[in-house]
Amino acid sequence: MTDLRIRAARSEDAGRLAVLDHATWSPLHAVVPRAEPPLPPFFDAGHPPEDYLVAEVGGSIAGYVRLGFASPLACNRHVRQIQGLAVADSARGRGVGRALLRAVCVKARAEGARRITLRVLGHNTPARTLYASEGFVTEGLLPEEFLLEGAYVDDVLMGRRL
Template sequence: MSEPRAPHAIRPARDSDADALGELDRATWSTLHSVQPRPVPPYEPFFDERHRPDGHLVAESDDGRINGYVRLGFSTPLACNRHVRQIQGLAVAGRARGQGLGRALVRAAGDEARRQGAVRITLRVLAHNTTARKLYESEGYAVEGVLPGEFFLAGRYVDDVLMGRSLTL
């Protein structure tokens, strides 16, 4: 399994990262991974009541540029589900792709979920995003369900794939 080749520090996000993260999110938007319409001005703030900085880890290069992030949250607000965390977003800047940064962020999300006391981690990925699916599978995630034709994107129906893994192994 590859490790990041370029020097990147993965750290918790800060309020001051909002603009850079918003730009990254807009630059990486694609129907390959997003079910939301393409963002248009005026842009919504990157952080809001549901998506606070403490739910994000960022990959910062040695020159201070944010080249990626992962959003980690709860899949439901239920107390009986508090032992599970969910990856709810992952983005890597085009300039940093192919360096193992996505893998490093996925691993960091698992480590952070464990630190928070989670015993399981899940995610949802669009079926046609084979690159992301291969990454998750190589990191121990297994397909746990498929919602056939869940989304209509770019003129076709796309399956929503549910994946997860244990954090206790």
């Protein structure tokens, strides 16, 4: 996609990112209930703009990824964790998610990370397929970790070296 651009998030993106996050909510990947308007602030003290990369297509926000630390421990600072990834329905299947994954791996490596991890729900086959195609492997499984809409769902832990 030639008009795709990945950039650092800015504080002025908050409103558009909150709308995107609300629009892309799905029980396929969410473990919390869908937020009802008025939407909560997108950025907060624990998740500032610098934790996010934003995908733009034709000048419009088409997705985001959030990068955090896997734990607060100093001995674990070499590991980063993807803590959120969303792609607008209108941009799905156009390489936006893949571009965000690749960019966040570059960002993590530039910050000194040696590994990157993530958690994904077991029934989210499209996401698991994307992650696997980008070198992430299943490193753990928490069976029936969540009860979502009346069904027990596994929590899959994935990771890769950088």
